[in-house]
Amino acid sequence: MHRKITVLCFLIFSILGYTQSTIQPRLYIGVEALNKKLFFNDEGYYGITIGAEILKFKFIAPEVEVGFYGGVIDKQEQLDVSNLPDGYQGPAPKAQSYITGGFNTLVYSFSPKLIFGDKKIAFIILPKYSFSNVDSYLNKYELTPNGNEYIRNQREELDSSQSFLSLGFGIEGSVFETEKLALSFMMQYSFFDTRSAFKGFDFNGFENNQGTRAIGVGFRLYFAPFANAKPNF
Numbered sequence: 001m002h003r004k005i006t007v008l009c010f011l012i013f014s015i016l017g018y019t020q021s022t023i024q025p026r027l028y029i030g031v032e033a034l035n036k037k038l039f040f041n042d043e044g045y046y047g048i049t050i051g052a053e054i055l056k057f058k059f060i061a062p063e064v065e066v067g068f069y070g071g072v073i074d075k076q077e078q079l080d081v082s083n084l085p086d087g088y089q090g091p092a093p094k095a096q097s098y099i100t101g102g103f104n105t106l107v108y109s110f111s112p113k114l115i116f117g118d119k120k121i122a123f124i125i126l127p128k129y130s131f132s133n134v135d136s137y138l139n140k141y142e143l144t145p146n147g148n149e150y151i152r153n154q155r156e157e158l159d160s161s162q163s164f165l166s167l168g169f170g171i172e173g174s175v176f177e178t179e180k181l182a183l184s185f186m187m188q189y190s191f192f193d194t195r196s197a198f199k200g201f202d203f204n205g206f207e208n209n210q211g212t213r214a215i216g217v218g219f220r221l222y223f224a225p226f227a228n229a230k231p232n233f
Contacts (some may be wrong), residue, residue: 003115003136003151007070008198010094011126012069012175013233016056017063019159023067023225024055024056024224024226024227025032025053025054025184025206025224025226026052026053026054026167026222026223026224026227027050027051027052027053027222027223028049028050028051028052028053028063028220028221028222028223029045029048029049029050029220029221030048030049030050030051030118030218030219030220031047031048031049031104031218032044032046032047032048032049032067032188032216032218032219032221033045033068033215033216033217033218034046034047034188034190034192034214034215034216034218035039035071035214035216036194036210036211036213036214036215037143037150037154043072043073043074043210044071044214044216044219045069045070045071045103045194045214046069046070047067047068047069047070047107047172049066049067049068049109049218050065050066051063051064051065051067051109052111053062053222055209056068056115057227058116059114059116059209060112060113061079061113061114061115061171062063062110062111062112062113063109063111063113063126064109064110064111065108065109065110065111065128066105066106066107066108067107067130068103068105068107069103069104069107070102070103070104071102071103071136071194072100072101072102073100073101073102073198073210075098075099075100075160076098076100076205076206076207077095077097077098078094078095078096078098078205079096079099081093082233085107086093092197094143094147095143095204096142096143097136097140097141097142097143097150098140098141099139099140099141099205099206100138100139100141101136101138101139101198102136102137103134103135103136103194103197103198104127104134104135105132105133105134105135105197106133107130107131107132108130108131109128109129109130109131110128110129111126111127111129113125113126113127115172115175116124116219117172119173119174119179119182120173121171121172121173121203122171122172122173123169123171123172124168124184124186125167125169125170125172126166126167126168126169126170126186126213127165127167127169128162128165128166128167128187129163129165129166129167129169130163130165130166131161131162131163132161132162132163132164132194133159133160133161133193134159134161134162134197135157135158135159136157136158136162136197136198136201137155137156137157137158138154138155138156138198138201138203138206139152139155139187140152140153140154140203141153154203156201156202156203158197158198158200158201160196160197160227161192162192162196162197164176164191164192164193165191165192166188166190166191166192166220167188168187168189169186169188170181170184170185170186170187170218171184171185171186172185172220172222173204178226178227179203179224180223180224180227181221181222181223181224182221182224183220183221183222184219184220185217185218185220186217186218186220187216187217187218188216188217188218189213189214189215190214190215190216191206191212191213192211192213193213194210194211194212194214195208195209195210195211196212197210198210199233207230
């Protein structure tokens, strides 16, 4: 799979170099933030992307992209309530242990982006297919016998992969006095399954309640190296 992706990227950028005078590709860098809930009141993940809009033909502008994403899970505390009397209403006892973790993933994507409008302002739709390599990890910390500190006594790491779809909607336009630069803002819905990245762990007390979908926002800065320096409005 990696060889196919490498060959595909090589062919695409070879075509770009050969046809740059007529196709006028655009490069971009972007940032994204996603969460399984709309207002980010739960753990989420963030990423940075780089890519290229290969060409634009009428309302179709296909893109290739590489992204790096990372996130952490909420700390899961394990309490010992066996010595508390029935009906206890006081403060929670100090956790005997807790679990933390997170993941990083490298994502390769292709999108047949649809764009409706002109260079000043346009509405965009981004259906996207992605393949990812995911590195996830969990740490377990135990309370020392004197109760003064926690010491990590267990760590596990897991490698996995998955392919997924996402769909984005947004706007794109030129806000600079040049055609070489443009900005875009989008909202997107991703089918990246964070829960599956933690399925293979054998951690006593770990609750795998991560999201199987995510909603988020993203910003991109486009650079068209072969465009005119000044806009033609």
